[in-house]
Amino acid sequence: MSTALTDSQLEALRNEIKEQGDEIRRLKESKADPALIKEKVAAMLAKKKLVEGDAAVKPGKFVLKCPKGTRDYGPTAMAIREQVIEIMTDTFKRHGAETIETPVFELRDVLLGKYGEEGGKLVYDLQDQGGELLSMRYDLTVPFARYLAMNKVATMKRYHIARVYRRDQPVMTRGRYREFYQCDFDIAGKYDSMIPEAECLKIMDEVLSALKLGQYVIKLNHRLMLEGMFAVIGANDSQFKSVCASVDKLDKEPWDKVEEELVKERGLTPNAAARLGTFVCFKALHPDLDNGAILDQMMQIPELAANAKFKQGVEEIKLLLTYCAAFGVSSAVEVNPSLARGLDYYTGSIYEAVIPDGLAGVKDEEVGVPVGVGSVAGGGRYDGLVGMFSPKASVPCCGVSFGIERLFALIEAKNASEQQRTTSTQVLVASAQKNLLADRMRLVSQLWSWGVKAEIVYKENPKMLNQLQYAEERAIPFVLIIGEQELKDGVVKLRNTKSRVETNVKLEDLQTSLAQMIATSN
Amino acid sequence: MSTALTDSQLEALRNEIKEQGDEIRRLKESKADPALIKEKVAAMLAKKKLVEGDAAVKPGKFVLKCPKGTRDYGPTAMAIREQVIEIMTDTFKRHGAETIETPVFELRDVLLGKYGEEGGKLVYDLQDQGGELLSMRYDLTVPFARYLAMNKVATMKRYHIARVYRRDQPVMTRGRYREFYQCDFDIAGKYDSMIPEAECLKIMDEVLSALKLGQYVIKLNHRLMLEGMFAVIGANDSQFKSVCASVDKLDKEPWDKVEEELVKERGLTPNAAARLGTFVCFKALHPDLDNGAILDQMMQIPELAANAKFKQGVEEIKLLLTYCAAFGVSSAVEVNPSLARGLDYYTGSIYEAVIPDGLAGVKDEEVGVPVGVGSVAGGGRYDGLVGMFSPKASVPCCGVSFGIERLFALIEAKNASEQQRTTSTQVLVASAQKNLLADRMRLVSQLWSWGVKAEIVYKENPKMLNQLQYAEERAIPFVLIIGEQELKDGVVKLRNTKSRVETNVKLEDLQTSLAQMIATSN
Incomplete structure (x- = not known):
């Protein structure tokens, strides 16, 4: 007899079954030892039985969760x-x-x-x-x-x-x-x-x-510059994507590791990889050069200067830099030949913004991601994508x-x-005595008609304390309090939630007073 | 040999195939004459062949459309x-x-x-x-x-x-x-x-x-009032949904037609249907009665008054009407016992807003829907839905x-x-001469930093006429024109797109002038 499992136990079991299923598929694909596969299948089926047994115990029961x-x-x-x-x-x-x-x-x-x-x-x-x-x-x-x-x-x-x-x-x-x-x-x-x-x-x-x-940095590079560098070191076109994928890791990994990958996994010769390093690490190797100087000095390398693609890339980036100067964004922009983001459809300039030092006072675990690495924005030019749908009317x-x-x-x-705050309510309309619901409703309607963000609590006769608590919990800055005597006198009490200061306001002055109080409280 | 079909011909064919497929399924479900089905299948297959033949003519070609x-x-x-x-x-x-x-x-x-x-x-x-x-x-x-x-x-x-x-x-x-x-x-x-x-x-x-x-009307009814009326005429619970569905048509169809449907399709006796008509058409039969009077007079009908559900519904609606008065919405609200919208999960009050006379000057075909009928908003109370997920913590x-x-x-x-307008651009920064792109860029950056919505055209040396046309086509209210002489003199020309009036503004006064012009142009 199975005893009912808790929802979290059930979910854990289901996850395990899923993972074991994935593992079994992988084993089958890699033509692993049939005995091992059989063992894994048996283990998974046992767990499945547990879950199904539990489903029988609680018919129609399912785990309430998001996909x-x-x-x-x-x-x-x-x-x-x-x-x-x-x-x-x-x-x-x-x-x-x-x-x-x-x-x-x-x-x-x-x-x-x-x-x-x-x-x-x-x-x-x-x-x-x-x-x-x-x-x-x-x-x-x-x-x-x-x-x-x-x-x-x-x-x-x-x-x-x-x-x-x-x-x-x-x-x-x-x-x-x-x-x-x-x-x-x-x-x-x-x-x-x-x-x-x-x-x-x-x-x-x-x-x-x-x-x-x-502080943030917008890194800038050009597909044609990358293509030029790869041509100079003798990489062939079919290696372009995979070499880019390795180079793209340079913001997280040191060059040594990337170089090793380029030789062992991407098929570059040690010489070619080393040469590529002098290109893509150009900014890292010359941190004090400004954007124009990076491009100029790379163009001093004869093979790069002789490559038509590299040269065109450099010219376009130089033009872009003059426009950046006119737009006043030069100080944030950093030409960096190591930027090689997902180049599948990019055809020209590529750029990516990073926050290099992380967020002051914010630890990685608070954000769930390491705050000092990874991009927060990126893009580039893609001139071929629209043409894939409509060859005659390609749009860059x-x-x-x-x-x-x-x-x-x-x-x-x-x-x-x-x-x-999750609301922007400015005023809670409250009452100090019983039987004033209709009066609260009339007053809050008045406030709404003035465009004031206002609420009442949905009770016929709420306690004063509960209403003040409602305002405090939700950080509603003001409470308008009505009472029988106040209504007779044509006044309301306006309470500042934070300072707890209360002042009487004549009804005819209310719109103006509220507007002033709200304006100064923001 | 098949000739290539146009995209719209192809789509039409695909739609026909889809419809014929649906029809064949229906015929099969209703166990229709096999000979007929065979005939339909043959016709569909012939069309399929046409489409597939065409796909063979244009490999990889597909119709560019939304799902x-x-x-x-x-x-x-x-x-x-x-x-x-x-x-x-x-x-x-x-x-x-x-x-x-x-x-x-x-x-x-x-x-x-x-x-x-x-x-x-x-x-x-x-x-x-x-x-x-x-x-x-x-x-x-x-x-x-x-x-x-x-x-x-x-x-x-x-x-x-x-x-x-x-x-x-x-x-x-x-x-x-x-x-x-x-x-x-x-x-x-x-x-x-x-x-x-x-x-x-x-x-x-x-x-x-x-x-x-x-003009709009917010119709108001209560599920308990409907249940009460149905109980009084002797309809059983299993008829509730289907009778409601018929009654709900009363905003589009006359009572005679609904009555016929109730007898022929919903299984009510002619007497019961006729009696129901006197209830659900109560507002239509007494158009001059106000909301309170409708409820009071229905409560004069002994069987309705004796029905606990009907009575509770009336009391709740009466309470709601007093609150509507306090909120100042009474004039828009109309108690109408014929409102019976999708009652699957509603448990209490139901309401629906309609625009009865249609939109002044707007014809049905312009909106694509008859403007005078149909609801533009609706809702009600549903106290059981959350409990379907969490029986212990039901939330009304x-x-x-x-x-x-x-x-x-x-x-x-x-x-x-x-x-x-599809943008809210306020100013186009334009130039009267060549070689002023960087100047346009600097000026538009200045405007952006002031929070002004502004654009330049993406050309190095655009023609004046094209820039003015750009502003006119997009209804951009102002054009700021710079020229070499103006730059030397520290002024820009501010052109009103509509009036075509141009005035010179000193650069140091530009922020203030623009703010004034934009404020008055809105």
Whole structure:
């Protein structure tokens, strides 16, 4: 006879079964010893029986939870999310951007082949219930390209803040979810070289400075510069992606380790790898050179200077730097030839913002991610994506995507010591005696009509103490108290929740008095 | 040999195949003549061949479209959506509401059995890719109840604006989509009777009046009053839902038709149906009676007065009416015993807002829906839903859901004659001569730092005319023009796009001048 398991025991069992199932599949794939597989299967089946036995004990019982890798955003998380999103949308709107929304799922064919082999495996599919085959969006960039191609839009400056879906292994304690927000700003259209990129960098700078997260650096590189360096050391085109993936680790790992990987796993010769190191570590090796000098000195290397791609990349970045100067963002921008972020669809400049020193006073474990590494925003130019949908009407694009979940976590950690209000109620209308519900209702209606954010408690005859407590718990700055005598005299008592000072206000002066008190309390 | 079909021909064919497939399934289910089925199958297969033949002609070619029943929201639609949503969130926040977000999909078990037989069929399932079985959310109410139960939240006033998913037959020309926004406000918690309901009605009133859609009526009824009426005419409990569904049609159909349906399809006797008519049409039969009088006169009918449920319903509605008076919403509220909206989970008061006369000057076809019928908001009390997830911690709730897609359509139609701006850019920074890009960049940066919404065109040397046209097309109210002479003199030219008046402004006065001009232009 099985005894009923607790919900958490059940969930733990289910997770174990899932993990064992995965392990068995891996063993089968790697053609492991059949005896071992048999043993693992038996162990898993025993656990399954336990769970099913328990289901029989509690029919219809299931664990109340969010789907794996997803979460609810409660009022506190939403309040922080709204602050961050407001800063971003204000910035985008200040730059004249429009916004669009696309369906949360797309025809499967739209997403097919856009995210490489690895990404493709992480796409959520919808069940075939008759009709079209659909998949959940994996990012906001491919739907944007589909939108441009489908609606034959040739120019657009748009932002899009929405959730995307990846069936990745979630690490919720480190902020890695299967459903998470992305915040993208993109400029589509045939324009003069590097002007749209400059505005993307300006926007990164404005958003990060408005978020007050301390020092940040916007690293800048160019795909053509990377291609040039790789050509000079004799790497072939088929190695491009894998070499980039190794080089991209340089913000977390020392060169020695990356070099080893390049030789052992990526197939570079020791000489080629060493040579590449002198290129991609150029900034690290010459930390005192400014952006222009980095480019100039790299161009002093004859093989790089002789490579047409490298040269074009350098010229474009130099132009971009002059625009950065005009936009006043030069001090945040750092040309760094080691930046090699996900180059699958980038065709030109690439950039990434990092907070190198971490957040003052915030420890890694409070954010769930190491605060000193990893990017908080990144992007680049991708001129080929729209053409994948509509070869005749290709639209060049560049853009930036903010790591908004990480930004939420950073702001959350930064504000951890403060009380985070989840409402913006300014006034609680309360009564000191019984039978004044209708009077509270009339007064609160009056306040609403003036645009004042106000509440009453939903009780016919609430106790005074409970009402004051309600205001204190929710940090409602003012309480308006009515009583029979006050109503007769045409006055109300206005109480400051923090100072507990109470003053009588004539009803005819109430609107003005409230407006003043609220203005000074903010 | 097949010739290539156009995309629209292909789509039409695919739709026909889909419809024929559905028909064949229906025929099979109803055990129709096998010869007929065979004929239909042959016709469908012939069409399939055409489509597949075409796919062979254009390998890899697919129709670029949104999934069936979904749409993109372009910049214009989004601008209107933002206006409507801002009015709503302002109202909810004025009333002290918090907001939450839940995952777009839930464990399938969470949704199971919550939407009746019909609703259950319309739920989108995700493919089983290993792991949990998931379904897309069908509304925001069940996820809210799951949230309350899972997090053991006993009181909450929250709003939630997000999209939901129903695999319904879409009628996009009439605004019926498979993916659409819902906007819900709910009050959860054990409170004194009818106070939360009164705030829901107040919020409906404030939102609808702020949207300026003209006259609206908030119909009010009570589930217990309906149950009482049905008991008095001798209908049994099993008939409750189906009789309600017929009665609910009274806002679109005359009583005669509803009566016929009640007798022929719902199994009421002609006498019972006729008697029910005198109850549910009480408001229609006595249009001049006010809300209190309707209730009083119905209570004059001995059988109704003797029914405990009916009596309790009347008493609760009377209490609610006194609160409506205190909140100043009486004139919009109409007690109407014919209101019988989707009663599956409602347990107490129910309400629904309609715009009876349609929108002044707006024709049905402009909105895609008949503007004079159908509800734009509705809700009621549902005390049992949270308990379905957590029997020990049941939380009574009431709320209101706004038909926000219909409201978008109404506002869209109302504003159809005006130019709908999709950005809020206030100033375009332009240059009259060549080689002034860096100057434009410096000036526009200055404007951004002042919080002014401003743009430049992304060209090194744009023509003056093109820049002015850019401002006119986008209704950007001001253009700041710089030239070499102006820069030397420390002035810029400020041009009003509408009046075309140009004035010189000193650079040191620019911030103040711009602030004044922008303030007066709004």
